[in-house]
Amino acid sequence: MTTTFLWTIGILAGLGLLLSLVLFFIAKRFKVEEDPRIDEVEAVMPGANCGGCGFAGCRAFADSAVKAPNLDNHYCPVGGDEVMKKVAGILGFEAQAKAPMVAVVRCNGTCENRPTTNIYDGVQSCKVKAALYAGDTGCPFGCLGCGDCVKACQFGALSMDPVTGLPVVDESKCTACGACVKACPKSIIELRNKGPRGMRVYVSCVNKDKGAVARKACKAACIGCGKCAKVCAHEAITVENNVAYIDFTKCKLCRKCVAECPTGAIHDVNFPKPLPPKQPAAPKPAAAPAVAPKPVEVKKEENNG
Amino acid sequence: MDKHLVSPNPHIHAAVSTESLMRDVIIALLPAIIVSVLFYGWGELLILAVSALSCVLFEWAIAKFLFKDTALFCCPAALVTGLLLAMNLPVSTPWWIVVLGALFAIGVVKMSFGGIGQNVFNPAIAARVFLLVSFPQQMTHWTAPAGFIHSVDAFSGATLLGQVPVLGALEADKLVSLQTLLYNIGGSAGEISALALLVGWAYLLIRRVIKPWITLSIFATVAVVAGIFHLADPTLYTGPLFNLLTGGVILGACFMATDYVTSPMSTWGGVIYGVGIGFLLMMIRYFGSYPEGVSFAILLMNMTVPLLNRWFHGKKYGRA
């Protein structure tokens, strides 16, 4: 009996030793020489492998960054300036500071603003829905509400609001990797400058229909009237194809356009004080619409907490 | 309706659902269940009820509380597992062993792999084998039927297969007659009537729930392998008819091997799978230490299903 034990232990131990030696020599013999800095860079990366930088993952990013002549084409949106400073330190490059970005949902077609005209009965996928038809509301441009963006977000920063049927971005979790932007078949989500203390102004609509048609489909639609572009002193607003767009690099956050917009399609978020409902300075006070965006502001701020 | 539905095509659906398919399987099992209750009486009914109820209960509880996804709970599917498990047990099995078997079938074999559609092994068979190796005494304790029908030539103590080492192959072969097709005393309760099982199988075929190829290839392989060995030495090896009609061959081939989840999808994959089961079960019967090999053969072939699915595909249109 004991001999059986001893033999078994002996053979197993011998086998283990032999195989470990084989492995050791193979590892030595076939070792691939790599720039040790790749490992160092990879170590400071966030490790989410989200692909937001345009590379297959953090290691691919590190590999490419080490070989690159400068860091102009390498920026990790998830890690932001902090990580890039570390990467630049390892590689001896100059880090370029970039303004932090955040994903912005440019549709305010809530269930209330945008009544449904039919019931979608296919698979819950915006991609499938968009390929099938214009959507279950009168607006063929707006959010389809199946949550492809939520599924695409690796950071849990997006969620569907069951009341509005629209996705909500949690700014504290959003890393601006851009996965949701790619996932949205309607191109509603945009990466915009986060703005000082999160303050920013944007047009929450992408409807290219003519004013009357857009308005009929959705109470909160941009009707392309151009009032915002006229009132903007910084030439930040352009109206093209019946829809306004605010260039966030030019916007000075004066919020004149917000007061001017007749449908409340322009949203201002994270401002310490909401815009008063009636502005005496404004040439054409728009009382009713100014109320409309308010609940959205409040909700966004709540979500940031 | 004031708002109409919109969806991609198709806009109609065949009158079939997972539940309706499983209901058909239950209906197909009914003849065999009725016969077994008639022969074995209230005890058998109790085992069937305990097994079915505990399978349903365990599946519901695991889906609800562990997975938190009630879509994983398919009541008729759990019922099928429960009934098949009960049909694979001797009538004298204590109720707590049945419950244990149900827990193993649903909890370990089915749900731990991800629930309906994900399991590698047939839950009822795996549970039966689990009970067989855990409680060998209780699981091979065959009692004489004490049901509503009394058979004069009923004998107790061992199954027909169990008689082989005692009587020898020649004598054992003589025990099989036309009567065996109608009822076959001894063994698991569900195996009692080959005819009732075949009627159920025919119902499944008519309802197009399953295709016949797996079952037929098992029967054919058993017949061929037994035929060859029997011709070589009839004193050592029992003949084809004996091997087809005894043990759980018919129950296994008609209802267990044809389980959707654990059998190959393609026709040719199914045939290979059936041949494998037939061959393995005959090898176990002739050369193994267990008298009965259907359960082990099916479990072993279950493991090959992913490979068979990978190797065998239906013919694609316009491709060589």
Place this chain on the structure above:
Amino acid sequence: MAKLTTFSIGGVHPDDSKIARGCAIEVLPLPSTVYISMAQHLGAPAKPVVAVGDKVKTGTVIAEPGGFISAFVHSSVSGTVKSIGPRKDIAGNPVTHVEITVEGDEWEESIDRSDTLVTAIPEDRAAILDRIKACGVVGLGGATFPTHVKLNPAPGSKAECLILNGAECEPYLTSDYRIMLERSREIVVGAAIMQAVLGGCRCVIGIEENKPEAIAAMDAAVLSLGYPGIEVLPLKKKYPQGGEKQLIDAVMHRQVGSGALPISVGAVVQNVATALAVYEAVQKNKPLITNTLTVTGDCLPVERQHNYLFRIGMPLSFIAEQAGGVPEAAAKLVSGGPMMGKAIANLDATTVKGSSSILYLSEAATKRGKESYCIRCGRCADACPMGLEPFLLRRLYVAGDLEGLEKEAVQDCIECGCCLYSCPAYIPLLDQIRMAKGQVMGVIRARAAAAKAAAEAAKAAKQ
């Protein structure tokens, strides 16, 4: 009776529900306005050639082809062009339409509106093709592929068999059935014309067995007209018999290779309605401005079911109104058959050349069941007429494995709907496979373009 033929792989057997089969074709009155879409055919949209305010007659050309694969569009009414601009189609997407206010019903003089059957076939093949093209004839079997392109196969390929598709395998639809009964002789002449264009190949008219009256009527027409090489072939009832590849398999027992055209096995498939349109175009000079459409459904009483001859451009809502309005029990409105038709999201949309029905389905018939988990029953694979494995394709799509999808031939999917129709777990197989197919087709096209560019670069380098 000899064993009926059908295609060899897969297929399903939905109840044929041809409730409207007894309704003779009725001519619809004219609405006050028609909206004629510029995208009624496969390929590039047509370009309008009229301006707002122009007077048009019935049959006047209002748009010309916007590319090689495109078609002429004609006014289906006489009146004044009121506007040209985007209007929502049945999916709610904006498409350019020409709006015409109806004034009387004055036809172009060149159109022969008599009922006389013209059986003499013109001899000039090019002239026939020109006439078909000028009359804007497109395939009316579903794909609306321009007919003159299909009847003019690339040099080097030879048509051996013209297959006329009278299968009408979709449940509910009866418009092809009705024209085969009522216009059988015209269809046969149309077939003979296409036969002549294709260089005198044989012609088989495939009709499913559930339409014995149509088989008899077509048989009689073939016999009485006496054109050589035309025969009627009864087919076993099975969906999707009317699929081009399936019909070729059923009739010729040949299979078209992946990505290849039917002509590669010597087949040209045309719908019976297309044959009728070809007859009217060539023999009567009448452009494709009318078609037959069925108003039917499981929740529509049989006395309210109709087969209508409609003018292209009539709004669907107008036709629904003529048939007594949308039934209360209708849960889904479909344009086309229940297996491959498109759900109508916008009933104000207009009819197009290929419109074949307004189908009202009840909630019980059409609402999708709750999706559950795959039990690997393999029914989808058994049903797939292309021999694919939908359960596997869906898994590969969810995993994002484009290479695997291409290997498993997702690009061969004909989107017939058999997989989802037969899935007991109501898994939206086709919804996802269609997406996968789109992605893989994109990869294949990009690769082909790259290969072409590389070949051209190599050629340029040589010179």
